Amino acid sequence: MGFVRLVTLGAILAASSIASAEEPAFWKFYEQSLKSAKYIDLTHAFAPVQPVWPGFGPAKFKPAVAGADIEGYVKKGDEFTYEKHGFVASSYELTTDQYGTQLDPPSHWNPKGATISDLPPTFAVRPLVIIDISGKAKTDEGYHLKVSDIEEWEKKHGRIPEGSVVFVRSDWYKKWSEPARFAKAPFPGVSLDALKFLHLERKILFHGHEPLDTDTTPNLEGEYWLMHNNFVQAEGVANLDKVPEAGALVTIGFAKPQGGSGGYARYIAIAPADWSEGVSVNDAPGAPLPEQTAPLKRDKDGVFRPTP
Amino acid sequence: MGFVRLVTLGAILAASSIASAEEPAFWKFYEQSLKSAKYIDLTHAFAPVQPVWPGFGPAKFKPAVAGADIEGYVKKGDEFTYEKHGFVASSYELTTDQYGTQLDPPSHWNPKGATISDLPPTFAVRPLVIIDISGKAKTDEGYHLKVSDIEEWEKKHGRIPEGSVVFVRSDWYKKWSEPARFAKAPFPGVSLDALKFLHLERKILFHGHEPLDTDTTPNLEGEYWLMHNNFVQAEGVANLDKVPEAGALVTIGFAKPQGGSGGYARYIAIAPADWSEGVSVNDAPGAPLPEQTAPLKRDKDGVFRPTP
Numbered sequence: 001m002g003f004v005r006l007v008t009l010g011a012i013l014a015a016s017s018i019a020s021a022e023e024p025a026f027w028k029f030y031e032q033s034l035k036s037a038k039y040i041d042l043t044h045a046f047a048p049v050q051p052v053w054p055g056f057g058p059a060k061f062k063p064a065v066a067g068a069d070i071e072g073y074v075k076k077g078d079e080f081t082y083e084k085h086g087f088v089a090s091s092y093e094l095t096t097d098q099y100g101t102q103l104d105p106p107s108h109w110n111p112k113g114a115t116i117s118d119l120p121p122t123f124a125v126r127p128l129v130i131i132d133i134s135g136k137a138k139t140d141e142g143y144h145l146k147v148s149d150i151e152e153w154e155k156k157h158g159r160i161p162e163g164s165v166v167f168v169r170s171d172w173y174k175k176w177s178e179p180a181r182f183a184k185a186p187f188p189g190v191s192l193d194a195l196k197f198l199h200l201e202r203k204i205l206f207h208g209h210e211p212l213d214t215d216t217t218p219n220l221e222g223e224y225w226l227m228h229n230n231f232v233q234a235e236g237v238a239n240l241d242k243v244p245e246a247g248a249l250v251t252i253g254f255a256k257p258q259g260g261s262g263g264y265a266r267y268i269a270i271a272p273a274d275w276s277e278g279v280s281v282n283d284a285p286g287a288p289l290p291e292q293t294a295p296l297k298r299d300k301d302g303v304f305r306p307t308p
Numbered sequence: 309m310g311f312v313r314l315v316t317l318g319a320i321l322a323a324s325s326i327a328s329a330e331e332p333a334f335w336k337f338y339e340q341s342l343k344s345a346k347y348i349d350l351t352h353a354f355a356p357v358q359p360v361w362p363g364f365g366p367a368k369f370k371p372a373v374a375g376a377d378i379e380g381y382v383k384k385g386d387e388f389t390y391e392k393h394g395f396v397a398s399s400y401e402l403t404t405d406q407y408g409t410q411l412d413p414p415s416h417w418n419p420k421g422a423t424i425s426d427l428p429p430t431f432a433v434r435p436l437v438i439i440d441i442s443g444k445a446k447t448d449e450g451y452h453l454k455v456s457d458i459e460e461w462e463k464k465h466g467r468i469p470e471g472s473v474v475f476v477r478s479d480w481y482k483k484w485s486e487p488a489r490f491a492k493a494p495f496p497g498v499s500l501d502a503l504k505f506l507h508l509e510r511k512i513l514f515h516g517h518e519p520l521d522t523d524t525t526p527n528l529e530g531e532y533w534l535m536h537n538n539f540v541q542a543e544g545v546a547n548l549d550k551v552p553e554a555g556a557l558v559t560i561g562f563a564k565p566q567g568g569s570g571g572y573a574r575y576i577a578i579a580p581a582d583w584s585e586g587v588s589v590n591d592a593p594g595a596p597l598p599e600q601t602a603p604l605k606r607d608k609d610g611v612f613r614p615t616p
Contacts, residue, residue: 024555026345026580027435027469029337035471037334039429047566055382056397057375061565064404067365074363086532087417089364090569092402096372101564107612109395111603115612120592121347124559124576125433127335161335163343163589205595224394230596247332251432253561255572256409257369258355259604259612261398264563264572268432272333281471284428287513288538295419296567304415304423304567 034270038278042167042237042250042267044176046100048301051182051236053212056096061302064089090304097262098212101236103254108261109227116260119232126205127164128250128269129153130243133188134171142186143170144215145194150202157246160202165250169240172210176238182212189215192222199231208234208267234265242277243269342578346586350475350545350558350575352484354408356609359490359544361520364404369610372397398612405570406520409544411562416569417535424568427540434513435472436558436577437461438551441496442479450494451478452523453502458510465554468510473558477548480518484546490520497523500530507539516542516575542573550585551577 023031044050048058063081066074074080080088097116098104106113131153136143145168154160170188175181190209198204212235214222226233249270254263271278292306299305331339352358356366371389374382382388388396405424406412414421439461444451453476462468478496483489498517506512520543522530534541557578562571579586605615 022466024580025341026555026557026578029341030433030435030469030557033333033337034433039432041429043564045425045564045566054376055374055378055388056372059565061567064364064406066363067403068362070363080363082417082419086527087535088569089416090405090565092400092405092565094400094402095375097398097400098372106597107600107604108397109390110599111390112599112614113604114597114600115604117353118597120587120594121349121576122587122589122592122594124347124578125338125342127338158330161338163593163595199595203593203595205593219394227395230599232595232597247334249334249338251559251561253559253574255563256351256353256574257367257398257400257572258353259369261396261612264565266561266564268429270334270432279428279430281430284430285471285511285513286428286430287471287507287511287540289414289422289426289540291418291420291538292415292422296415296421296423304569306420 035281036273038271038273038275038280040239040242040269040271040278042239042269043101043265044236044238046264047303049179050100051176051179051212052096052099053183056098059095059099060093062091063298064091097260097264099264101238101265101267102234103252103263103265104227104233104235105261105263106227106230106232109224110230113227113230116254116263117256117258123252125249125251127161128243128248129160129164129166130169130240130245131166132169132245134169134241137170137172137188141188142216144189144191146191147193147197150194150197153245160204162203163205165206165208165252166198166204167208167234167237167240170210171241173238173240185216187211187216189213190222191215192225195222195226199229206232206234208237210237210240212236234267237267244271244275247272343589344581346579346581346583346588348547348550348577348579348586350547350577351409351573352544352546354572355611357487358408359484359487359520360404360407361491364406367403367407368401370399371606372399405568405572407572409546409573409575410542411560411571411573412535412541412543413569413571414535414538414540417532418538421535421538424562424571425564425566431560433557433559435469436551436556437468437472437474438477438548438553439474440477440553442477442549445478445480445496449496450524452497452499454499455501455505458502458505461553468512470511471513473514473516473560474506474512475516475542475545475548478518479549481546481548493524495519495524497521498530499523500533503530503534507537514540514542516545518545518548520544542575545575552579552583555580
């Protein structure tokens with residue numbers, strides 16, 4: 001029986017290696033798994049009115065104007081419009097890069113730290129761990145993630161994978177539409193001990209949280225430790241209640257200004273096909289995209305919105 | 309033998325389903341395939357001096373200053389510095405969202421088109437197809453991708469996967485450091501016929517090219533057609549000569565301003581482990597990140613650079 005099994009397994013493996021020569025392994029994985037997976041956006045779209053640390057200012061959104069005369073077409077300073085030029089573009093005054101859903105590189109606090117454009121391409125897709133403190137944060141708004149919460153997660157799901165992204169679910173993101181309350185303590189945080197455990201014992205890539213700061217200590221000891229030890233962190237993440245605690249992947253996207261000290265980021269969770277939340281490629285193929293219900297016009301804050 | 313084979317296959321499948329109950333399938337795929345894969349950044353970091361369409365202006369990079377007085381800590385207008393405040397942040401004046409490596413949503417040209425914040429979360433990771441016209445562009449700088457080039461690719465690699473991202477390699481990106489030449493015709497483009505074939509016959513997610521425009525027709529007929537048919541496109545992509553023509557994945561990252569008409573994007577190719585270019589997670593784990601060779605200081609354009 002042992003011999004027959006070996007021969008049979010050999011035949012199966014040989015057959016599967018022929019199949020993979022026909023279709024590349026990564027494309028097969030896309031066809032068989034990623035296409036039917038459920039995608040969940042963990043990002044707040046950023047806008048001129050939203051929570052921000054009071055020491056910074058808000059962003060300004062404006063129409064792009066011509067930067068130079070182009071003969072017979074546009075004069076310097078003219079706004080580009082659908083009617084006159086066939087297209088529009090947007091212009092932004094971003095008073096800070098600590099805005100919206102972020103990826104903080106070490107250079108934000110560390111003069112010798114990596115900048116956003118230094119991050120290697122391996123910041124792309126990683127295992128996603130969700131540790132849920134939303135129950136505790138409900139009774140104590142200032143609750144901070146403890147090592148024991150991480151140990152509890154590991155009892156249920158096994159050891160946190162090395163190199164993974166660990167997002168701390170507090171449901172604080174639901175207060176995004178209350179800017180004054182959102183950015184003010186008490187809010188749910190992450191203790192320095194928990195950060196040290198995640199990075200030094202579990203060797204994660206980075207952690208993220210829903211508020212705009214890591215903790216509520218006067219010197220922001222958690223962020224200080226991360227940045228000075230050359231770790232990055234995510235802030236202002238959303239929708240963690242819609243993602244499985246274990247088994248999802250996360251894609252890590254961000255704008256890449258040269259030498260940037262902060263990141264306008266976009267995180268997407270990829271959950272298994274049988275997960276109840278999110279959309280699959282079949283649900284939302286992305287091409288062609290659905291049209292707006294009405295033409296886009298800029299609102300009083302400069303934001304394009306469908307406006308009947 | 310048939311019966312034995314069936315029994316044996318059953319035993320193997322049963323064993324593998326137990327294994328996958330222990331380790332989620334996506335995490336197993338990360339451990340076994342994505343961890344050893346080769347990652348290649350297809351993005352130009354954007355900066356104040358770089359190629360841009362002459363009708364737009366350049367970006368300005370500046371230090372972030374306090375937006376308000378915070379008693380005993382900072383006065384409105386003061387620059388945040390490592391020395392005084394323990395951290396820095398950056399401020400950007402972005403006169404256009406058509407800047408650097410981009411993702412153009414339909415609203416750029418289409419008043420009823422989807423904006424950048426409307427893109428569904430299934431814009432995350434897709435199969436990546438590279439069609440190489442760099443040889444033809446060498447002898448004819450104004451060469452535009454034809455349907456026959458796509459057919460040639462398919463003869464070698466099989467049918468282009470539905471929902472994939474198709475980047476057109478011209479090696480034009482190597483002229484990025486010559487801003488005046490980069491943004492001026494002739495440059496290698498993509499013909500309208502090729503775009504129609506890719507979207508209507510092959511149903512791709514989007515295409516991308518290395519120059520800042522799709523083609524060199526006076527009315528930009530390719531971009532017009534894409535945007536008015538609710539397709540997106542990537543512009544200013546880089547390093548396509550370092551990616552396999554078939555078999556890689558691509559992650560799609562971008563900043564997410566509400567209602568934005570353009571995208572500051574970051575694309576990462578994920579090639580199989582035996583690919584010669586790129587870095588693996590083992591090569592560049594990302595935590596902790598390497599330090600700069602000297603402290604960061606802003607150069608005359610406001611860009612942070614290590615400065616001895």
